Amino acid sequence: MVTTKEPLPGFTEALVRLAHLVQQVFDEVAKEHDLTPQQAQLLCLLIDGPVGMTELSRALNLEKSSLTGLVDRAGKRGLVARTRDAHDRRACRIVLTREGERLGGQAHDRTTARLEALAGELPQEHRDLLAAAIGGILAEHASRAGAQPRGSRVGAEVKP
Amino acid sequence: MVTTKEPLPGFTEALVRLAHLVQQVFDEVAKEHDLTPQQAQLLCLLIDGPVGMTELSRALNLEKSSLTGLVDRAGKRGLVARTRDAHDRRACRIVLTREGERLGGQAHDRTTARLEALAGELPQEHRDLLAAAIGGILAEHASRAGAQPRGSRVGAEVKP
DNA sequence: TGACAGTAGTTGGCGATACGAACTACTTTC
DNA sequence: GAAAGTAGTTCGTATCGCCAACTACTGTCA
Numbered sequence: 325m326v327t328t329k330e331p332l333p334g335f336t337e338a339l340v341r342l343a344h345l346v347q348q349v350f351d352e353v354a355k356e357h358d359l360t361p362q363q364a365q366l367l368c369l370l371i372d373g374p375v376g377m378t379e380l381s382r383a384l385n386l387e388k389s390s391l392t393g394l395v396d397r398a399g400k401r402g403l404v405a406r407t408r409d410a411h412d413r414r415a416c417r418i419v420l421t422r423e424g425e426r427l428g429g430q431a432h433d434r435t436t437a438r439l440e441a442l443a444g445e446l447p448q449e450h451r452d453l454l455a456a457a458i459g460g461i462l463a464e465h466a467s468r469a470g471a472q473p474r475g476s477r478v479g480a481e482v483k484p
Numbered sequence: 485m486v487t488t489k490e491p492l493p494g495f496t497e498a499l500v501r502l503a504h505l506v507q508q509v510f511d512e513v514a515k516e517h518d519l520t521p522q523q524a525q526l527l528c529l530l531i532d533g534p535v536g537m538t539e540l541s542r543a544l545n546l547e548k549s550s551l552t553g554l555v556d557r558a559g560k561r562g563l564v565a566r567t568r569d570a571h572d573r574r575a576c577r578i579v580l581t582r583e584g585e586r587l588g589g590q591a592h593d594r595t596t597a598r599l600e601a602l603a604g605e606l607p608q609e610h611r612d613l614l615a616a617a618i619g620g621i622l623a624e625h626a627s628r629a630g631a632q633p634r635g636s637r638v639g640a641e642v643k644p
Numbered sequence: 645t646g647a648c649a650g651t652a653g654t655t656g657g658c659g660a661t662a663c664g665a666a667c668t669a670c671t672t673t674c
Numbered sequence: 675g676a677a678a679g680t681a682g683t684t685c686g687t688a689t690c691g692c693c694a695a696c697t698a699c700t701g702t703c704a
Contacts, residue, residue, distance in 0.1 A: 335611050336599040338618040339506055345625055346503035348545055385508055390662045392683055414670045414681040439496040442624045451495050454617050457610040458498040464602050465505055550691045574652040574699045
C-alpha cells in the first residue's frame with residue numbers, strides 16, 4: 325500500500341533518546357553500587373541462574389574474548405565464579421557469589437524503581453500498550469536476526 | 485528495600501530491552517562506517533552545528549577530560565576540528581569536517597532507517613502512543629535533573 | 645586596577661572495555 | 675580415529691572514562 329511514507333521524525337528520535345536515558349539511569353545505579361555498568365549488566369543477567377560464556381556473549385553482544393576479561397575482573401572482585409559444566413568439559417557456567425547476588429539484585433531493583441518513577445505519570449493502560457508495542461519491535465528484530473540462513477558470523481547484517 | 489508492590493515487571497523490562505536494542509543497532513551502524521559508537525554519537529551531535537566542549541560533555545554525559553580524548557582521536561581521523569570561540573578565548577567549538585559531516589549524516593540516516601524498519605509493523609496508533617509516552621518519560625526526567633532554569637538547550641541527541 | 649574566585653579545556657596516570665588473531669582442550673562427525 | 679567444529683583463554687592493541695592537577699582566560703568586587 326502506498327501510504328504517504330512519513331517517517332515521523334519524532335519517533336526514532338524518541339527511541340534514541342529513551343535508550344540514552346535508560347543507559348544513563350543504569351550507569352548511575354551501577355556507580356551507586358560501586359560497579360561498572362558492564363559488571364552490573366553481567367550480574368543482572370546472572371540473577372536467573374548460571375549461564376555459559378557463549379550464551380553470555382550473545383546476550384551481552386560481546387566478543388568471547390571481551391567477556392573473558394569481564395568475568396575475570398568480576399571474579400577478582402568476588403562477584404561471580406566459574407563452575408565447570410557437567411556435560412561438556414570444555415564449557416563453564418558463570419554463577420553469582422553471595423555478594424554478586426546481593427549487588428545484582430539491588431542494582432536490578434533500583435533500576436526498575438527509577439524507571440518506574442520516571443514512568444509514574446503514565447496511566448496503566450498506556451503502560452500496557454507501550455510494553456506491547458516494544459514487544460512488537462523486539463519480536464521484529466528477533467525474527468530478522470533469527471532469519472539468518474546459515475551465516476556463520478553473527479551480527480553480520482546486510483553490508484553496504 | 486523491597487518494593488512491596490509489584491508494579492508490572494514487564495514494563496521496565498521492556499524499556500531496558502528496547503534500550504539495548506537501540507544501542508545494538510547504533511553500534512552496528514557505527515561499525516559499518518568504521519566508527520566507534522562514541523565517535524558516531526559525537527558526529528551525530530555535531531550535525532546541527534559547532535558545539536563547545538562543556539556543552540558536549542553534558543550532552544554525552546562524559547567528564548570533560550574524557551571528551552578531550554574523544555575529540556582528539558576524532559580529530560586525528562579527520563572527522564572533526566577545533567575552532568576558537570570568538571567571544572571567549574578559553575573556549576573552543578568543535579566542528580565537523582567535510583568527512584565527518586558525511587559519515588555523521590550517513591550514520592544518523594542509517595540508524596533512523598533501521599529503527600523505522602523495526603517499527604514498520606507497528607500500527608500508527610501505537611507509534612504515536614509510544615512517541616508520546618517516551619516524551620512524557622523524558623520530560624519527567626528533565627524536570628527532575630533540570631530543576632535549574634539553565635538555558636541548557638537539550639541538543640543532547642541526534643539531529644531533529 | 646588589581647587581587648581573586650570561577651570557568652573552559654588539557655594533561656597525565658590508571659584501570660576497564662572491546663576487538664581480532666592465534667591458541668588449547670574437548671566434542672562431534674564421518 | 676582423523677577431521678572438523680565448539681568452548682574458552684591468551685595476547686597485543688586501541689579506545690574509553692575517571693580523577694586530580696594544571697594552564698589560561700573571564701568576571702567580579704573592593
